Amino acid sequence: MVSILAAVLAFVAVAGFGFVLVGQSPGQARAARRTQAMLGRETREAKARRGGSNVQDQRRKQILESLKEQDRAQRKASLSVKARLQQAGLGTTVRTFWIISAGLGIAVFLLTVTLGQPAYLALGLGFAAGLGLPRWTVSIMAARRIKKFVEAFPDAMDIIVRGIKSGLPVNDSLRVIGAEAPEPLAAEFRYLTENTGMGVSIDQAIDRMYERMPAQEVRFFGIVLAIQQKTGGNLAEALGNLSTVIRARKLMREKIKALSGEAVASAFIIGSLPPAVVVMISLMAPEYMAPLFVDPRGRLILLGGVLLMALGIWVMRRMISFKI
Structure with missing residues (x-):
């Protein structure tokens, strides 16, 4: 009996010691459950807030995308021939514009052929005069207006x-x-x-x-x-x-224009220097510059030079143009 009683007491002592270490009272259990419930609610609220912020971010992105699409559509519409004619303040219809452009291109082509120039040069000048010159003129008028x-x-x-x-x-x-x-x-x-x-x-x-x-x-x-x-x-x-x-x-645009005046002057000088040199040499020594206009290889070199000069002027213009 003594040994059995000693074993029971030892078991109770060990169980009590373990309960003290890991056990909880009913009040502590309720407090723990409340704490877990509050933590769970806070976690759900945090997830809901994150979900709401994600929804707002998605809406914001959708609005920005729709605005960009509208901007692209309006920009594309503003570049059409009809829009350009309206922006320039011209009452000409699109059909009349294309008729004038075709007539101008044919006239330049026939004039170039009459002067004895090659067919490909006449075709290129006629194409540029018929398709490029009228649109360029209307664009300049629209920009000024x-x-x-x-x-x-x-x-x-x-x-x-x-x-x-x-x-x-x-x-x-x-x-x-x-x-x-x-x-x-x-x-x-x-x-x-x-x-x-x-x-x-x-x-x-x-x-x-x-x-x-x-x-x-x-x-x-x-x-x-x-x-x-x-x-x-x-x-x-x-x-x-x-x-x-x-x-x-407007004040900022004028300030940028003043600061970029040196670059504009440099681009104008660099762009006008080669044609001026060609004209001067042609007047002083025509036989020296004649192969450039008569020989096919000279014409090819002249065409390449014109294209490279146009590309350089375009690059310099893009470098000094700012959107405000």
Whole structure:
């Protein structure tokens, strides 16, 4: 009996010691379960927050991708012949433009053949005159017109701001710009007021203006009006800030133009030096330069030189051009 009692006591002692080391009281067990539940809830909340942030990131990426797609589509549409003619302010249709281009190309081809030049040279000049020269001319006219529009655009914002502060509606302020602003700003705002008067929303009307005038200032103007319509706020203050930003962009462009003037002058000198040397040598020693124009190998060398010079001028122009 003594040995059995000693064994039971030893077992109880060992079990109690083990329970002290690893065991828990009922209160401690409940506390542990609550702690585990809270940790589990916090883990689920953290996962939910991560999931929400992931959803927001995905939405943000989708919005950015959609904006990039819209920008590419609008840029592609603005490079079409019809858009270029509208940007240049020409009332010529696309069909008339292509007829004029074809007539010009045929005339240059026949003139080159009449002067006794080879057929491939006449074909190349005719192709360049028919396809390249009219588009280049229209592009230059469009760029000049857009530049005039952008230079006068901050003044239009100031007119709208003064009109709103004096109690005029936005549409009346737009009509004032169409009546008193210089061209081409007045014409574009007249189109804008005509579209809104026919029931077109202001967003769609500004999108049409952007097609005719693909300038970032027009897009900023549309964004400001869209935000004001959806969220409200002080439109005069927003347009005043937009006018300040546009003027700051113009100042930055002028500063960059001044800083890159040396590079522009260098490109002009380097580009005009070879033709000037050819003309001078042709006047001083015509027999020395004659093989360059008569011999087929000389013509090939001349063509290669022209292509390389054009490539070099294009590279230098790309190096000194900045987008703001």
